[in-house]
Amino acid sequence: MTVLVGIICVVLIAGIAWWFFGHHATTATAAKVIDGQQVVDITVQGGYSPDQVTLQQGMPAVLRFHQLDASSCLDEVVFPELGIQQALPYQSTQSVEIDTTKAGEYNWACGMNMFHGKVTVK
Ligand SMILES: [Cu+2]
Incomplete structure (x- = not known):
């Protein structure tokens, strides 16, 4: 037994x-580099995919949020530590520039703080 x-x-x-x-x-997804800029495509549908992003410090970076979720829950994305608040209208793509001058971990969330993601700059 x-x-x-x-x-x-x-x-x-x-x-x-x-x-x-x-x-x-x-x-967990690393960025692809296009013309010296790190680019990460994130699908927004019932959450964020990917929801963990790693960026290289010191290189300009942008997260492209592709909003495919019709619920109002995900129509805004907030990066509290970076002071970013970006509207994500349904069926649009919004680019959010990330300051990579300092290494660290930066969280993001939907406007209601229900869905989460994290950017790691290193
Ligand atoms: Cu929400």
Whole structure:
């Protein structure tokens, strides 16, 4: 009986680890560089995809939000640490410039602070 419980525990932990690392591997995205500018395309639909973005410090960067969500929840994006508040009208693409002069982690959220994302500058 104890052995069976042990096996179940190991399987559960392995499953959680697989989900956790697999999840992060698919959502963390590095920027592509176009004409010396880092560009990240983010799909807005029931949340943000990707929701984890890594940028290189010192290179101009822009996040392009493609708003495909008809609910009013996601029609605004806010970066509190960067003082950015950008309207995201439905079915539009809005570019948000990110200041990469300082390394750090900058969060963003929808206007109601329900959905979240994070930019890491390093
Ligand atoms: Cu919201």
